[in-house]
Amino acid sequence: MKHQRIQKQLSAYLDNELAPAMHKQVDDHLRDCQECADMLADFKQNRQQISQLVHPAPSMKNAVLAMIRETESTPQNKLLAIFRRWIFRPFTVGATAFSTVCFVFAFFIFTYSPAPQYDELLDFYFGVHTEEVTNNPLKSNVATPLSNPTTFTEDMNEDTETLLNLYLGE
Amino acid sequence: MSVTTLTADMETYSDIVQVEDFDSQQERELILRCQERDTAAMGTLVVQYQHWVYNIAYGILGHHEDAQDAAQDAFLSVWQNINKFQFRSQFSTWLYRIVKNKCLNVIDQRKRRKTEPMEIDDSQPWVPLDTVTPEQEALRSEQSEILHAALGRLKESYRTILVLRELRELSYEEIAEVLDCTLGRVKSRLHEARKALKDELERIDW
Numbered sequence: 001m002k003h004q005r006i007q008k009q010l011s012a013y014l015d016n017e018l019a020p021a022m023h024k025q026v027d028d029h030l031r032d033c034q035e036c037a038d039m040l041a042d043f044k045q046n047r048q049q050i051s052q053l054v055h056p057a058p059s060m061k062n063a064v065l066a067m068i069r070e071t072e073s074t075p076q077n078k079l080l081a082i083f084r085r086w087i088f089r090p091f092t093v094g095a096t097a098f099s100t101v102c103f104v105f106a107f108f109i110f111t112y113s114p115a116p117q118y119d120e121l122l123d124f125y126f127g128v129h130t131e132e133v134t135n136n137p138l139k140s141n142v143a144t145p146l147s148n149p150t151t152f153t154e155d156m157n158e159d160t161e162t163l164l165n166l167y168l169g170e
Numbered sequence: 171m172s173v174t175t176l177t178a179d180m181e182t183y184s185d186i187v188q189v190e191d192f193d194s195q196q197e198r199e200l201i202l203r204c205q206e207r208d209t210a211a212m213g214t215l216v217v218q219y220q221h222w223v224y225n226i227a228y229g230i231l232g233h234h235e236d237a238q239d240a241a242q243d244a245f246l247s248v249w250q251n252i253n254k255f256q257f258r259s260q261f262s263t264w265l266y267r268i269v270k271n272k273c274l275n276v277i278d279q280r281k282r283r284k285t286e287p288m289e290i291d292d293s294q295p296w297v298p299l300d301t302v303t304p305e306q307e308a309l310r311s312e313q314s315e316i317l318h319a320a321l322g323r324l325k326e327s328y329r330t331i332l333v334l335r336e337l338r339e340l341s342y343e344e345i346a347e348v349l350d351c352t353l354g355r356v357k358s359r360l361h362e363a364r365k366a367l368k369d370e371l372e373r374i375d376w
Contacts, residue, residue: 008358011360012361017342039365039368046336049314050317050332050333050336051337052314053229053317053337060216060241060242061213061217064216064242067245068212068249071246071250
């Protein structure tokens with residue numbers, strides 16, 4: 001169990017990334033465990049081999065600059081580049097944030113309408129009743145639908161008529 | 171050393187060692203000039219970083235042409251997004267992250283085309299880091315082929331972390347930033363990757 005735990009630390013041990021106490025534990029373990037010592041030796045050797053896997057890089061300066069010129073040569077990209085430059089300026093970011101906050105604040109101020117406050121229970125019922133009657137074409141004589149009773153009666157089915165009569169107490 | 175002189179000096183491949191001499195103040199100056207859309211400054215940055223960008227891409231992709239394309243695409247992305255770089259991290263780690271993403275794109279494209287995951291293209295000559303005899307050179311070339319073959323059989327995530335750590339020698343913190351993961355994850359994945367490479371090399375009879 002300890003062997004497995006220590007073995008998992010070998011990589012960090014190789015890179016000197018272990019805490020001193022753990023580093024010492026690994027040191028002690030390596031003296032007794034040939035398997036871990038071999039693994040560490042392999043890690044070291046592979047690290048050295050990979051560090052030598054360096055290839056000469058081809059010169060990319062001209063190619064990259066040509067790509068940049070190409071991408072920025074179209075009018076759209078030119079505009080986009082100008083926009084990017086503009087949008088990332090600190091002043092632009094600040095101004096945009098400030099405008100957004102102002103807009104949101106103004107929106108709430110101008111669209112806010114407080115809910116009706118009722119002092120008494122009776123006021124509440126009157127309020128609700130008024131809203132219900134005003135917004136309901138079947139009950140209201142303020143809205144338009146009842147001003148044309150002929151059409152209304154034609155469209156009305158029996159159930160609706162019964163319910164309406166019941167409600168109006170007829 | 172001025173930026174202009176440095177650019178002229180770094181035009182040739184043999185100046186790769188000078189890359190390390192490029193100080194952070196000069197780099198910052200170049201990045202600021204790039205943010206002002208100065209293409210000459212971008213050219214200097216390309217010369218400055220092309221060696222490692224190419225080699226990281228080559229390590230991940232294992233193919234010269236693909237690595238070159240990925241590296242050039244990465245530089246183009248740097249130019250297009252340079253205004254997003256706010257100096258909160260090192261420029262190199264930001265750049266390597268872009269390179270890694272470009273390499274992942276290439277790997278995705280390969281999968282869609284259903285081509286071989288790693289076509290070993292070791293046609294590029296070795297960098298003469300030191301004076302070696304022809305025999306040593308031949309042996310080194312053979313070793314590199316085997317190592318490339320073993321790397322090519324690893325998972326992409328293992329290849330990437332090995333290249334960043336063993337080839338570019340990034341710290342665990344830098345790797346975590348490039349790979350966008352935790353330090354603990356870097357530690358465990360690096361161990362898994364080293365173990366997988368060891369097993370793969372044993373399989374090829376290293």
